[in-house]
Amino acid sequence: MIVRDGPAHHGFRTLALEGPWQGMEALKACEALSPELRSALEQAPTGACVGWGIPFDIEGFLPLYGEPATLRCAPARARWLIFQHTSDIRPLKPNRYGFVSPTRGWGQLGELAARYTVLYEDGSEEEIPIRRRHEIGAFQRPWGENCFQAVAHCKPRPQWPHHEQTALSWGVSQTRVDAADDGPWVNWLYAWNNPHPEKAIVGLRCEPGEGAVLLMAVSLGEVQEHPLRWRPRRKATLTLPEGLTFDPTLDEMGLLSQIRLDMGQIISAQWRPIYLTRAWGESYNNQLPVINRREIILEYTAHPEAAFHLWNGEQVPVSQVEEAQAVYLKPVPPATQRVLLRVVERGSRKPVAVKLHVHGQAGEYLAPVDRHRIPNPCWFEDYSVDFTHRGQHHCTYIPGETVINLPLGPVYLEVSKGFEIKPLRLVREVTPATKEIVIELDKVLPWRERGWVSADTHVHFLTPMSALLEGSAEGVNVVNLLASQWGELVTNVGDFDGKTTWGSVEAGGDGEYLVRVGTENRQHVLGHISLLGYEGRIIAPMTTGGPDESALGDPIEILLTEWARQCRKQGGLVILPHFPNPRAENAAAIVEGVVDGVEMTSWDDLYSGINPYSLSDWYRYLNNGYMVAAVGGTDKMTARTAVGTVRTYARLREGEPFTYRAWMEAIRRAETFVTYGPLMEMTVDGKPMGARIPMTSSGGTVDVAWEVASVTVPMSRIELIVNGEIRESLAIDPWAARGSFRVPVSRSSWIALLVRGHYTDKPEIIAAHSTPVMVEVEGSPFYAAADAVTILEQIEGALAYLDTVGTRAETRAYKRMRLILEGAHRRLHNRMHQMGHYHEHTPPHDHAAHHR
Ligand SMILES: [Zn+2]
Numbered sequence: 031m032i033v034r035d036g037p038a039h040h041g042f043r044t045l046a047l048e049g050p051w052q053g054m055e056a057l058k059a060c061e062a063l064s065p066e067l068r069s070a071l072e073q074a075p076t077g078a079c080v081g082w083g084i085p086f087d088i089e090g091f092l093p094l095y096g097e098p099a100t101l102r103c104a105p106a107r108a109r110w111l112i113f114q115h116t117s118d119i120r121p122l123k124p125n126r127y128g129f130v131s132p133t134r135g136w137g138q139l140g141e142l143a144a145r146y147t148v149l150y151e152d153g154s155e156e157e158i159p160i161r162r163r164h165e166i167g168a169f170q171r172p173w174g175e176n177c178f179q180a181v182a183h184c185k186p187r188p189q190w191p192h193h194e195q196t197a198l199s200w201g202v203s204q205t206r207v208d209a210a211d212d213g214p215w216v217n218w219l220y221a222w223n224n225p226h227p228e229k230a231i232v233g234l235r236c237e238p239g240e241g242a243v244l245l246m247a248v249s250l251g252e253v254q255e256h257p258l259r260w261r262p263r264r265k266a267t268l269t270l271p272e273g274l275t276f277d278p279t280l281d282e283m284g285l286l287s288q289i290r291l292d293m294g295q296i297i298s299a300q301w302r303p304i305y306l307t308r309a310w311g312e313s314y315n316n317q318l319p320v321i322n323r324r325e326i327i328l329e330y331t332a333h334p335e336a337a338f339h340l341w342n343g344e345q346v347p348v349s350q351v352e353e354a355q356a357v358y359l360k361p362v363p364p365a366t367q368r369v370l371l372r373v374v375e376r377g378s379r380k381p382v383a384v385k386l387h388v389h390g391q392a393g394e395y396l397a398p399v400d401r402h403r404i405p406n407p408c409w410f411e412d413y414s415v416d417f418t419h420r421g422q423h424h425c426t427y428i429p430g431e432t433v434i435n436l437p438l439g440p441v442y443l444e445v446s447k448g449f450e451i452k453p454l455r456l457v458r459e460v461t462p463a464t465k466e467i468v469i470e471l472d473k474v475l476p477w478r479e480r481g482w483v484s485a486d487t488h489v490h491f492l493t494p495m496s497a498l499l500e501g502s503a504e505g506v507n508v509v510n511l512l513a514s515q516w517g518e519l520v521t522n523v524g525d526f527d528g529k530t531t532w533g534s535v536e537a538g539g540d541g542e543y544l545v546r547v548g549t550e551n552r553q554h555v556l557g558h559i560s561l562l563g564y565e566g567r568i569i570a571p572m573t574t575g576g577p578d579e580s581a582l583g584d585p586i587e588i589l590l591t592e593w594a595r596q597c598r599k600q601g602g603l604v605i606l607p608h609f610p611n612p613r614a615e616n617a618a619a620i621v622e623g624v625v626d627g628v629e630m631t632s633w634d635d636l637y638s639g640i641n642p643y644s645l646s647d648w649y650r651y652l653n654n655g656y657m658v659a660a661v662g663g664t665d666k667m668t669a670r671t672a673v674g675t676v677r678t679y680a681r682l683r684e685g686e687p688f689t690y691r692a693w694m695e696a697i698r699r700a701e702t703f704v705t706y707g708p709l710m711e712m713t714v715d716g717k718p719m720g721a722r723i724p725m726t727s728s729g730g731t732v733d734v735a736w737e738v739a740s741v742t743v744p745m746s747r748i749e750l751i752v753n754g755e756i757r758e759s760l761a762i763d764p765w766a767a768r769g770s771f772r773v774p775v776s777r778s779s780w781i782a783l784l785v786r787g788h789y790t791d792k793p794e795i796i797a798a799h800s801t802p803v804m805v806e807v808e809g810s811p812f813y814a815a816a817d818a819v820t821i822l823e824q825i826e827g828a829l830a831y832l833d834t835v836g837t838r839a840e841t842r843a844y845k846r847m848r849l850i851l852e853g854a855h856r857r858l859h860n861r862m863h864q865m866g867h868y869h870e871h872t873p874p875h876d877h878a879a880h881h882r
């Protein structure tokens with residue numbers, strides 16, 4: 031396809047090169063290329079294209095593998111040669127546990143993909159190495175794997191907000207209703223109840239009064255009730271005949287194509303969720319219903335004599351549906367019984383915040399009267415206190431009491447509150463006498479009592495009070511709400527004051543659930559960094575360097591490393607979010623020792639667990655003695671992600687009261703583990719996670735004592751990780767296990783615990799991972815050469831980006847940033863040489879000399 035991202039600049043011209051170019055069809059049949067690349071070929075730019083203002087004439091493809099190819103052109107002189115090229119994917123080769131070591135990342139940073147040699151008329155030559163993530167990227171870019179010296183074929187561009195592209199504003203579209211009673215012209219309908227229906231009408235006389243009137247038409251009707259009055263909403267299930275699939279698109283009048291109402295309106299049509307009924311109590315929290323694409327739950331409001339009009343022209347009276355006499359449509363018992371629902375801890379009368387899901391006999395979601403009946407799962411479109419698991423299983427958060435309209439008969443409830451309280455799925459029978467439903471929860475695991483507090487390090491868009499409700503309902507003691515910038519959009523900045531901790535005793539809360547507003551500062555190539563709990567002024571700019579994180583035209587004026595230092599100066603905590611991506615300057619920040627934690631991130635994924643890719647990247651630093659705590663955060667940006675899906679557990683000092691400050695201290699001490707459900711305890715020779723144990727040069731043996739328990743995800747194995755390798759692996763009871771390992775130590779070693787587990791119908795995942803204990807053997811520094819090279823290469827990449835395609839700030843800022851990165855590079859580089867490691871490398875100052 032022809033891709034012209036704008037007009038071409040007159041300073042460029044295309045170069046005609048003669049050579050073995052190939053067409054698209056030949057390439058599609060080429061076995062040396064991945065099927066992914068071949069199937070994406072149609073999307074590749076071809077023909078007379080423009081990229082970044084530069085014209086390109088793409089007449090074919092030159093696949094490079096195996097044999098070299100030579101291209102010829104008429105003599106031409108130019109200051110720049112601009113290559114438009116891409117590369118095939120290079121799959122990683124993880125070991126059987128999913129770990130990759132050493133890892134250069136998905137993008138295979140620094141790998142030589144090709145070599146181009148420029149031939150001159152005089153017979154001389156100039157060689158250009160084409161390295162991955164420097165001069166070339168892959169045809170599909172995994173998020174966080176940007177090029178340091180090359181850019182994508184299309185230049186960045188501004189985007190209009192939704193309401194400027196369509197007639198309907200984004201905000202109004204969220205209401206999902208349109209009164210349709212205004213606009214450039216309105217006629218009015220009046221229904222006159224004729225007192226003499228038996229008499230024939232023979233005419234109508236119309237006389238003017240004050241001002242003008244336009245009569246447009248008159249019609250006659252025979253219905254019993256007022257033709258313009260509809261009844262309250264009802265629900266029905268629609269089962270389409272075999273061979274027909276449901277089309278959910280609405281036309282410009284808001285109507286479906288396959289089913290419509292004449293005197294009424296269909297409010298919503300959603301796939302019918304089919305839940306387990308008899309086994310509901312045994313199914314697990316958040317377990318998804320089955321969706322049958324031929325079954326729909328319709329919600330409607332209509333005149334009692336209205337009729338549905340079906341796809342085949344058939345008309346079905348609403349009354350026939352409600353009397354259960356229709357073929358395709360069956361009535362759903364209406365939710366007419368108003369009930370007070372209360373949730374308490376067993377033995378207490380005090381309501382507690384929980385996550386709640388309720389459905390009726392047809393699987394229809396029943397929301398409290400003040401909650402969304404249809405949560406919106408899209409980015410930045412709904413930050414209400416709801417959770418919609420994959421848009422199929424809807425839940426809401428309640429402060430312990432709520433009013434809800436329920437149908438008579440059985441209703442199915444799901445109630446949960448984090449990882450220490452047993453989640454419940456239960457059935458209650460609603461009768462006309464039911465006025466209140468009370469549900470009692472059992473606290474099963476005493477981790478909080480032992481001084482552990484849970485946290486989500488990464489939540490966006492919620493208001494602080496909504497975050498407080500969601501945190502308490504998910505059993506998350508600390509929610510870090512992060513203000514940030516997304517292009518021209520800034521979020522939560524009005525909630526940042528650099529001092530308030532919502533929910534704290536000083537702020538009028540009970541002190542058990544806290545919310546603190548920090549910032550996530552971001553650069554699309556260099557990386558993201560979360561600055562938590564700092565005091566004073568907001569650390570801005572929060573984004574730099576242009577799209578997709580910051581506004582077009584923003585220069586790179588500050589580094590992650592500098593943001594981190596500023597945050598620490600203001601008393602805050604520094605976290606590398608969704609580690610390791612974007613995978614670039616975070617290497618320098620860790621080497622400089624300004625990072626407190628690396629974040630394992632879930633987003634909306636409940637079933638993939640802690641990613642071995644993240645762990646592999648973290649292990650590289652641990653192997654080289656850079657101790658950084660593991661933390662868990664969701665990066666919640668939509669109602670599809672629940673706060674605390676993955677979370678951090680951190681232990682307060684014994685007897686220390688829980689405050690936000692005490693929590694920050696626990697992270698700094700690195701006494702943490704990350705989990706999707708299972709809880710853990712681990713000591714090494716009696717020392718907690720995050721501790722350092724000195725040992726004499728003769729080495730020795732350490733005792734690793736552990737205990738694990740779960741009330742959510744069933745556990746399957748516990749594993750002992752020593753210096754990034756699995757040393758022990760034991761099958762365990764799904765709900766509780768304890769034991770110990772004796773580990774001989776001859777060189778400096780880090781020791782951590784990993785728990786695997788899974789729901790019965792899902793694959794095994796890494797469900798929890800501890801921060802290690804570092805055993806430091808005298809005279810044996812932590813050092814892993816292959817990993818150190820990959821860390822160094824990341825810093826070199828960051829430098830190359832500053833020097834080449836990164837939007838340049840004024841010279842002073844550019845030089846300052848360069849010095850910082852060179853400093854980190856030198857620090858690691860010197861260490862490598864001290865360890866006697868010889869390696870091929872480009873000194874960082876070379877980039878600047880070449881590319882200025
Ligand atoms: Zn981020």
Ligand SMILES: [Zn+2]
Nearest residue numbers: 488490550665
């Ligand atoms: Zn984020």
